[in-house]
Amino acid sequence: xAQFICRYRKGDEVRWISHLDLKRTLERAMRRAALPLQLTExxxxxxxxxxxxxxxxxxxxxxxxxxxxLHEAADPAAVKERLNRELPAGIExxxxxxxxxxKKKETFGNLDVADYRITVTGAFEAxxxxxxxxxxxxxxxxxxxxxxxRPEREVDLRPMIxxxxxxxxxxxxxxxxxxLQTGSHGGARPQEVVDLLGLGDERHLVRYHRxxxxxxxxxxxxxxxxVWRRWARSRSEPERSSSQ
Amino acid sequence: MLLSRxxxxxxxxxGEWNAVHKDxxxxxxxxxxxxxxxxxxxxxxxxxxxLYHVVNSHDDLLAERAFAPWPDMxxxxxxxxxxxxxxxxxxxxxDFDAIGITLPYELTYxxxxxxxxxxxxxxxxxxxxxxxxxxxxxxxxxxxxxPLADFFDAILIGEGEExxxxxxxxxxxxxxxxxxxxxxxxxGVYVPSAYVPSFHGTGPRGTPVPRDxxxxxxxxxxxxxxxxAPFPTRQIVPYLDTVHSRATLEIMRGCARGCRFCQAxxxxxxxxxxxxxxxxxxxxxxxxxxxxxxxxxxAFTSVDYGGIEELAGRLVDRFxxxxxxxxxxxxxxxxxxxxxxxTIQRVRKSGLTxxxxxxxxxxxxxxxxxxxxxxxxxxxxxxFSSGWTRLKLYFMIGLPTETEEDVAAIxxxxxxxxxxxxxxxxxRQNRLQVAVSAxxxxxxxxxPFQWTPQNTQDDLARKHHILQQALRGRHIKLSWxxxxxxxxxxxxxxxxxxxxxxxxxxxxxxxxxxSWGELFDYGRWxxxxxxxxxxxxxxxNAALEYDTPLAWDHISCGPEKASLQAEAEQALAGEDA
Numbered sequence: 001x002a003q004f005i006c007r008y009r010k011g012d013e014v015r016w017i018s019h020l021d022l023k024r025t026l027e028r029a030m031r032r033a034a035l036p037l038q039l040t041e042x043x044x045x046x047x048x049x050x051x052x053x054x055x056x057x058x059x060x061x062x063x064x065x066x067x068x069x070l071h072e073a074a075d076p077a078a079v080k081e082r083l084n085r086e087l088p089a090g091i092e093x094x095x096x097x098x099x100x101x102x103k104k105k106e107t108f109g110n111l112d113v114a115d116y117r118i119t120v121t122g123a124f125e126a127x128x129x130x131x132x133x134x135x136x137x138x139x140x141x142x143x144x145x146x147x148x149x150r151p152e153r154e155v156d157l158r159p160m161i162x163x164x165x166x167x168x169x170x171x172x173x174x175x176x177x178x179x180l181q182t183g184s185h186g187g188a189r190p191q192e193v194v195d196l197l198g199l200g201d202e203r204h205l206v207r208y209h210r211x212x213x214x215x216x217x218x219x220x221x222x223x224x225x226x227v228w229r230r231w232a233r234s235r236s237e238p239e240r241s242s243s244q
Numbered sequence: 245m246l247l248s249r250x251x252x253x254x255x256x257x258x259g260e261w262n263a264v265h266k267d268x269x270x271x272x273x274x275x276x277x278x279x280x281x282x283x284x285x286x287x288x289x290x291x292x293x294x295l296y297h298v299v300n301s302h303d304d305l306l307a308e309r310a311f312a313p314w315p316d317m318x319x320x321x322x323x324x325x326x327x328x329x330x331x332x333x334x335x336x337x338x339d340f341d342a343i344g345i346t347l348p349y350e351l352t353y354x355x356x357x358x359x360x361x362x363x364x365x366x367x368x369x370x371x372x373x374x375x376x377x378x379x380x381x382x383x384x385x386x387x388x389x390x391p392l393a394d395f396f397d398a399i400l401i402g403e404g405e406e407x408x409x410x411x412x413x414x415x416x417x418x419x420x421x422x423x424x425x426x427x428x429x430x431x432g433v434y435v436p437s438a439y440v441p442s443f444h445g446t447g448p449r450g451t452p453v454p455r456d457x458x459x460x461x462x463x464x465x466x467x468x469x470x471x472x473a474p475f476p477t478r479q480i481v482p483y484l485d486t487v488h489s490r491a492t493l494e495i496m497r498g499c500a501r502g503c504r505f506c507q508a509x510x511x512x513x514x515x516x517x518x519x520x521x522x523x524x525x526x527x528x529x530x531x532x533x534x535x536x537x538x539x540x541x542x543a544f545t546s547v548d549y550g551g552i553e554e555l556a557g558r559l560v561d562r563f564x565x566x567x568x569x570x571x572x573x574x575x576x577x578x579x580x581x582x583x584x585x586x587t588i589q590r591v592r593k594s595g596l597t598x599x600x601x602x603x604x605x606x607x608x609x610x611x612x613x614x615x616x617x618x619x620x621x622x623x624x625x626x627x628f629s630s631g632w633t634r635l636k637l638y639f640m641i642g643l644p645t646e647t648e649e650d651v652a653a654i655x656x657x658x659x660x661x662x663x664x665x666x667x668x669x670x671x672r673q674n675r676l677q678v679a680v681s682a683x684x685x686x687x688x689x690x691x692p693f694q695w696t697p698q699n700t701q702d703d704l705a706r707k708h709h710i711l712q713q714a715l716r717g718r719h720i721k722l723s724w725x726x727x728x729x730x731x732x733x734x735x736x737x738x739x740x741x742x743x744x745x746x747x748x749x750x751x752x753x754x755x756x757x758x759s760w761g762e763l764f765d766y767g768r769w770x771x772x773x774x775x776x777x778x779x780x781x782x783x784x785n786a787a788l789e790y791d792t793p794l795a796w797d798h799i800s801c802g803p804e805k806a807s808l809q810a811e812a813e814q815a816l817a818g819e820d821a
Contacts, residue, residue, distance in 0.1 A: 014483070
């Protein structure tokens with residue numbers, strides 16, 4: 001029995017498939033790869049997987065995380081390779097590493113911070129953006145309405161926007177970097193930030209790309225291979241997939 | 245951005261596992277295969293997977309897919325003046341050599357016109373020029389092609405595995421006139437422009453007459469050897485949760501039951517089955533190529549497969565330990581079926597479904613539904629003792645010779661079943677649920693009941709009221725089909741070429757996705773018929789005469805008119821099939 005963590009990329013080709021669709025897709029790829037998956041007990045067995053915080057529909061990311069459990073120990077590099085052979089274009093395991101002797105199911109419950117790169121193109125005054133960002137960060141309170149299937153309610157986004165900077169701007173667009181609170185205890189969605197900046201209308205083409213997932217909690221226990229923040233970062237790191 | 249403004253954007257993106265991408269320059273003919281409903285419905289249709297596989301297995305032919313866009317996507321396309329494109333290469337459908345459209349059933353026909361229009365292809369065949377693709381139809385609806393005759397260059401009657409390649413070869417000729425001349429010669433292919441419709445009074449009276457050289461009758465194409473027929477084991481695996489998200493094995497084609505109302509049973513003869521060895525091999529290949537965790541054994545009634553116990557047992561032996569389940573989508577109402585389902589199905593999904601169709605033994609005899617009440621109760625007993633607590637029962641309202649007593653008897657039958665279920669379930673009886681679904685009888689071409697009138701909408705409403713009164717109680721849930729939808733289905737199903745003009749008018753007035761209750765507008769259809777000079781009732785409620793030539797008599801689907809008439813006479817006399 002062995003547990004593996006995979007960091008994967010959700011690319012352009014699949015940015016319109018939902019998190020549920022993505023999970024099904026990965027499960028099927030694992031079965032095609034004939035990995036010796038551990039299955040749940042009961043009438044309807046399914047592989048024991050857990051996933052990091054879902055990406056919003058339409059967003060891409062390369063700091064996405066999942067765990068899978070196998071009956072037997074395996075070389076993480078081989079797991080990665082076998083899986084990648086069976087994954088459709090746009091989904092790719094970027095690195096995989098084993099958690100030796102690790103019995104508890106890792107559920108990524110403590111990941112609560114996400115970095116997004118937000119690119120906006122279209123007709124707008126690029127000069128005014130820095131002012132709007134500053135004004136937004138100076139606000140005491142940023143109330144947004146949330147509804148969906150549930151009754152509408154107001155949420156204050158301000159404490160959930162940890163940082164927001166204009167990383168670049170030009171004639172035809174700008175790039176923003178946002179660090180947002182995420183996860184089950186409440187979070188800001190990148191679209192909401194874009195709406196607050198007045199860029200969410202039809203004249204703008206907005207792309208969201210998640211570049212990092214972190215745990216803010218100091219109590220995060222060290223894990224083999226480092227702490228959460230290092231696992232989830234998408235920037236180049238030492239190749240770890242064959243080191244375990 | 246288009247996709248950020250529609251629901252389920254993955255309906256319009258591709259890249260699913262096993263989708264085929266080819267260089268268009270490397271092929272002689274490009275075919276767009278269209279299913280005229282949304283992606284999630286169309287991708288559950290096995291026929292589409294089969295044809296996609298057959299065409300793409302030829303190196304010099306290419307098939308790509310397209311589906312009817314949901315109204316939100318249609319609005320986006322029209323607002324931005326964009327054509328409907330194929331999923332794989334995003335090629336506008338108008339640029340293909342042929343567009344092949346499935347005719348699943350009558351209420352999708354407005355979508356067909358909409359797809360052609362969004363593709364920038366003239367909806368009427370006569371308006372198409374040398375640069376337009378050939379528009380080819382095929383599928384269950386093809387057995388009466390007349391309502392669609394004006395919109396299609398050709399319609400294949402019957403099974404497509406072999407014919408689609410011959411049709412693609414015709415499309416490869418490049419020249420429209422040459423291609424049509426070639427299509428007329430392909431067995432099973434109906435070229436409407438080679439026939440002159442003839443009308444005798446109201447309703448579908450009068451049979452189209454062939455022009456020079458065209459065959460007087462088109463015989464349905466049938467695949468002789470199902471075991472040797474091509475079958476897609478590299479089935480495309482959708483990202484979206486579709487109606488059937490599982491591997492499909494077609495274990496049998498055709499039905500030996502002979503229910504007199506059933507068009508599929510009548511026109512898919514003879515019954516053919518694949519061998520156990522072939523199915524085991526196809527199961528292995530499909531699972532390896534798709535990664536699905538369930539295999540569905542597809543047939544009109546899968547337990548009628550000769551050797552079903554052996555097949556099911558060997559599949560369970562082989563796949564059970566790998567966490568892959570086996571599903572029987574269609575059961576017979578008897579104890580054997582239930583115990584088989586209990587043995588092999590690991591997921592107790594929504595409950596078990598049986599189709600008594602009628603409330604009395606007399607009426608079941610009329611419609612040729614051979615189901616004894618004893619068997620139904622034995623099936624229910626087996627279901628309850630195996631742990632099921634929910635049953636779904638299909639009935640049909642408005643059947644030939646049906647009286648109000650027959651309708652009331654449905655209530656009686658259901659109440660006896662509920663009482664029985666409460667006894668059988670004991671302490672778990674509060675979980676008991678019997679869902680009763682009352683569909684409307686629709687007279688269909690090529691069945692013994694093709695001459696029979698459908699009940700008027702007033703009659704149907706009265707019968708629904710009887711049902712509502714009779715089926716009260718906390719364990720019972722009743723649903724029925726809107727009489728207006730049923731009337732339209734009957735009118736189009738028994739339609740002639742004039743009905744096509746009404747379909748076009750309804751589509752221009754906004755008809756889309758008529759089978760999705762929320763988008764159906766009966767008034768729009770009634771107006772469209774009337775403005776065309778027709779009445780829905782003349783097609784739906786007419787009692788047609790045995791000796792009158794009918795609008796679909798030039799299509800031969802197997803049973804000849806004389807034998808259908810004999811069956812009809814036996815039925816109305818209350819004799820067994």
